[in-house]
Each structure stands twice: as C-alpha cells, then as structure tokens.
Amino acid sequence: MQPIGMSLLREVSPRLWSIRSSEQVALAKRAAQITAELQQGVKKPYKDVIDVSWGDAHRGGLKPLTFVRQVIASCLYPSLLNSESLPIDVQQKAQNLLGCCEGGSVGAYTSTCGIPKIVRSVSEFISRRDGGVESLPENIFITSGSQRSLMMVLKLFVQTERSARTGVLVPVPSYPYFNMALSMLGGVMVPYYLDEEHGWDVKVDELRRALHAARGHCNPMALYITNPGNPTGHVQNRKSIEDVIQFAAEENLFLLADEVYQDSVHDPESDFISYKKVLFEMGPPYSNSVELASFNSISKGYFGECGVRGGYVEFVNLDPTVMECAYTLFSTDTCASVLGQITLDILAHPPQPGDPSYPIFSEEIRAMKDTMISNVHRVQEVIGSLPGMSCQPIKGAIFAFPQLHLPPSAVQQAEKAGVNPDVWYSSCLLDEAGLCVGPGCEHGQREGTHHIRLCIATTQENLEEVLTRLSAFHLSFKSRFF
8 A cells, every 4th residue: 555645746746756866865875874883883994984975175174264154153143243352354244244134133034135235245256256247236146055046047947838848958977966956847958978088178069969969859948067067177268168158149048157166276277267257258249148147156165165055146138027037936935044145245255465364364265275286186196096097187176077997897797786887886985995985877977987976175184095995995896807
C-alpha cells in the first residue's frame, strides 16, 4: 500500500519526482557516517574525513575577514558600539547601516529590492568595477544569494504552458544546482560543451550546434554562462565574451552571466571583465539591445560568507513593462537576509587607505590571494605528476576539475557496481582515504570522460593533507587497475 498522500504529491509535483537524486548528497551522507564511526572508535587508516566537495572557504579553514565580522557583530548587538576595542570606522559603518534598517534593527523586514542605501552602494560598486559604465539602482535586486537570484530570473521567462517548453543553453560542465532549478521550473537544459583540450574555452560553433539541435524539441530563449568557471576554473578573455554577446544578439537570446567568482582570478595573464562592461564597450546595436542579467554573491571571492546569504542580480536592457513584472515576481519572495545585505554593502564599500581598519583588511586580503595562488600551483604540480590524471590550467574560481583517465577494467568494475565510474572512484577515495570530493558527472561531462571536483579554497596545510591522501590513493588505485 502506498503511503498516505504519496499519489497526491506525485500529481502535484511531477517535476520534483523527475529530478534525480544527487550523487554528491549520497557521498556527503557516507562522509557523515564515517565521521560518526571514527568518533565511536572504529579503526580506519585515517583519523578524520576531509571534505573538499563544497565551494565553502570557511569550511576549508580560511578565516572570515575581521572588518566584516566586526560590523556584523555590532549590527546584531549594538551595545558593542560602546566598546573602545572596536575601530572607529567599524562603529561608524555599523551605526550608518543600522540607521537604514527599520526600527534600527537587523530583525526588521526590508523592501523587495533590498535596503535602498545598500542597493545604491551595489550600483556604485558595479559602476566603479566597470570603469564608469552606468549602473542604475532600479535595475538591481538584492536576494539571499545568487542561487536565489537565478531561480527568480528563470521564473520570468520559463514557459511550460506552450507547446514548446523554454530551453536554456547551459555549459557542460557547469553548476549543478542551476540545472536542478531549471528542471524544477519545467525548463529544458540545452547542453553546450566547453573545450577541455583548450582550457575549457567557450566556442561559438559549439553554441550554434547546441542551439540548432534544440530547436526541434524546445524553444531556446536564454544562454547561461559562468565566468570565471565553476567547476572548470577558466576565465574568459574579452574576445571570447564579445563572441558570446554577438551570438546572443544574432539568435535573440537572453544572457545569464553568473559572475560570482569575479574576485577569484589567480592567473597573472588573465583578468575578470564583466559581461556588462564588454557589452557597453561594444556599442550599438549590442549595448542597447542585448538583454542581460548578471549575478554576484558574498559567498565566493575573498568574503566567502556562504552561510550569511547575500547576493544580487542586475538587469540590463529589459523593457520597462518586463521590469515591472520582475518587481512583482520578486515581491512574492521574502526579502533578503539583512545580514547578507549588510555584508554586500561592505563588499561594495570596503575599508580604504587611511581608514583605521584598512591595514588589517588589506593584509587579510593579500594573505588569501597568496594562499590561493600557492594552492593553484601546488594542485597543478601534484596532479600533473600523477599517472592517469590530468588537469587544465586553473585560472580562476576555487575548484580543480581534473580528468581521470580510467582503464577499461576500472570502468567495468564501476558498471558492475551500477554507478558512474567517477562516482565509484570518489566512493573508494572516501572509504579508503577519508577524502570527500565531488564526482564529475554531477556537473556534466563529455561521454567517455570522467572527472572529480575539489575545492582549493582551503588552508595550505589542509591542502597538503588533501593532496597526500589523493596521491596515495590514486597510486594504489593505479596498481590495481592500470
């Protein structure tokens, strides 16, 4: 007999039932189980589980920025403003932000778009970032993270009632939770493959192939792109961005530019350039016709405040009537976390030279940059030395996405177990070495290729232990199957 209500749920939420369960969640559950076993005294060849499967810098041991936490603490507990231990600019910042909150409290609701002063701060930040390109506060919505922003924007144009469902061009590999959100809303993922052999480049010929192949079974309306890339670590140059914008203009596609890793570029020969900046520098007809939504977040970059929850979306070139619909849609959601909004304000206006907090703030940022650059070099060095594994240059973001060159015997063993080969590899790595990574199939990959994803936003000491365990396991694995 079916559980009471089961048939009703299937009727009400058919799309939810169609979404496959995440292999990453299964690995996380197994990691928690192993941790519990270790705490109970079960003997294993390692003392703890190291989880580098999530893009979470603080989980990886990197410390939060002092100024950020001092301001948040003062806003949460204003009595701290009477403390002489806090720098004067922390007190001023907190007082100013509290003055923008209803009732002078972070516990009060805010408007749909966010606290007006903070929305203006974000607008000023975008304009400075883009060399003076105008950013209008009325085109910005603050949300509880970029994932929430993406979900709300997808709701604007995903059509399920017409004969042809809405399609979105999505990179492979890409951010898996975007794909889940798209499926939840009834949209169709139109995969385009990044060029791994050339550093995960975006190729317009591949975009065109994917688009034309999709037009027979859906209505492609948007193009999703991540720059810098998750999980690939690629960073687009200006020419690549121009090519994508021209393609979007030719095919009348809405651009979704996920730029949450814009502060995480590690390659000295690469620079982050926003899609909006390139779009406006290309001039008409592109600058006044191509529709764009760009996303940023406090969860990534040097802030790494994943749990505080704060992000924004900026719309470009949307028709005023569509913007009214967007405002109505965003109004149906709860306002963004006030602490997240406060942190966004700090991102937009951090301490400047001459401010009391600037020396510590700048030193913490420099130390994190040095750590990430060192980690990139170390990961590339170690993975490059392992037989049966290769990794394209990591130019940005916070992940390594090496390819596993598995022999047929290993692939056959995984097939016997009924799982994807990189899931099987990741499971063995977790059980035998206590190291939890993400299987590449979660992000998508070309047929016949296998990858793992690991977060490199961690301390150098932790990374060394990660690489030691990975190397020892992989060499043991090689001896068994290669």
